[in-house]
Amino acid sequence: MILPFGYKAESKRNMRKLIILIAVLAFVFPKAFGQIGGENTYEFLNLTNSARMAALGGNQIAINDSTDLNVSYNNPSLLRPDMKNMLIVNYVDYFAGVNYGYAAYSFSTPLPGNFAIGMHYINYGKFIEALENGEKTGANFTAAEYALNLIWSHQYKRLMYGINLKPILSSYETYQSVGIAADLGVSLFSKNKHTVTSLVARNIGTQITTYYDGAERESIPFDLQLGISQKLQHAPIRLAATMQHLQKWDLSQPKEVKTGTSVVITEDSFGNKLMRHLALGVELLPSPNFTIRAGYNHQIRQELRLEEKMSTVGFSWGFGFRISRFHINYGSARYHLAGSSSLISIALNLNEDFKRNVVREEEVVE
Known part of the structure; x- marks a missing residue:
């Protein structure tokens, strides 16, 4: 691939700008860097967006797959040039009548880099409206949250970097x-x-508002993550692991244990604290058109389990298949003994030369 004069220098400048931007934002919004779930507003930003990620433990940030635009939601640096003209739609039938989704489209422009736009x-x-004393007014009201996703990425040699505004x-x-x-994100x-x-x-x-x-501004759910994936050389298997909430070591809550007439406060072991940060996933790739997935999230298992019966809380599974231009994925995650959450993702490749240029998952622009 022939690069225009000044390309490498410009890419280096962009990388420096990205690193400086991370440092500046950390300084401007220091409060966000110590917060986790339950202490913030806009918690919906942490919801699993796609069936594939749900099946792989809820979140993976190092999946290299040019056929899946959804990976750029978890990590904007994974937005690739060969993803252009791809459309994705995700829908989740959550709990108690709640539903959420994510749709995105990638496109090319004369500007440097790769672009995508989405809505979460x-x-x-x-809800039934009622007064403070519980008296119903006869009216209803709704509640919803929205986030526009403006994704951009660029590449320097084997390094890709990106931002999702x-x-x-x-x-x-x-x-x-x-x-x-x-x-x-950087990959x-x-x-x-x-x-x-x-x-x-x-x-x-x-x-912002x-x-x-008169209300104080609330923090939003910042999350620092480190991930890795490995596709085995001689087997159709991809392994993936992501460390989440690296800005805070101890994600557990002290437990009260009764011993006779006294109460003892216990804490998690080092190993358990470490595992709470991990989301693990594995993909079996028997063919380019069919994939089987499984995952495990230790934090979910510890927080939502029942002591009497843990069952499969924290485990997830799913599959995906391709039919011509369509790529369909299903994922099921067990969050609680009360039930599982099912996710469906549909991707459509809108490129006119789709049949003549089938892109393999592991390809990376040189």
Whole structure:
């Protein structure tokens, strides 16, 4: 591939700008760097967006697959030039009438880099309006949240880097809030293209307007992640692992254990604290048109289990298949004994030369 004069110098400058941007945002929004779930607004930003990710433990940031635009949601640096003119639609029938989804489209422009635009939403359903004393007014109201995704990526040799800018709108009845967040990602590909290592800083940003006048701005769910994937050289298997919430070591809560008449406070072991950061996934690739997946998330298992019966909480599975231009994925994740969550993803390749240029998953632009 012949590069225009000044390409390498420009790419180096872009990399320096990205590193400086991460440092500046960490300084401007320091409060976000110590927060995890349950302490923030816009928690819907952490929901698993696609069936594939649900099947692989909820989140993987180092999957190299030019046929799946969904991977750029988890890591914007994975947006590839051969993803252009791809359309994806994801839908999740969540719990208690709640549903959410994500749709995106990738396209080319005269500008340097790769571009995609998407919309992430969650619909909490309809609610019956009532006064403070519980008296129903006879009216209904709705609640929903939205995040526009503006994704850009670029490449320098075997290194790719990208950003996902996310304007946010949250609406609960007459209460509304506007915010802004950004995901920054960097990925390094091995020479044989089978190993990918990625670093992602998700949801760096702030709440711009609060839900009501005089309220303090709330933090948003920042998450620093490190991931790796390995496609085996002589077997149709890909292994993936992602470390989440690296900004905070201990994700556990102290437990009270009764011993006779006294109560003892216990903490997780070092190994258990380490495992809480891990999301593990494996893909079996018997053919280019069919994939079987499984995953495990230790944090989900520990937080949502019942002591009497743990069952398969924290485990997930799924599959994917291709039919011509369509790529369909299904994922099922067990979050609680009360039931599982099912996710469906549909991707459509809109390129006119689709049949003449079938791109393999492991290909990376040189």
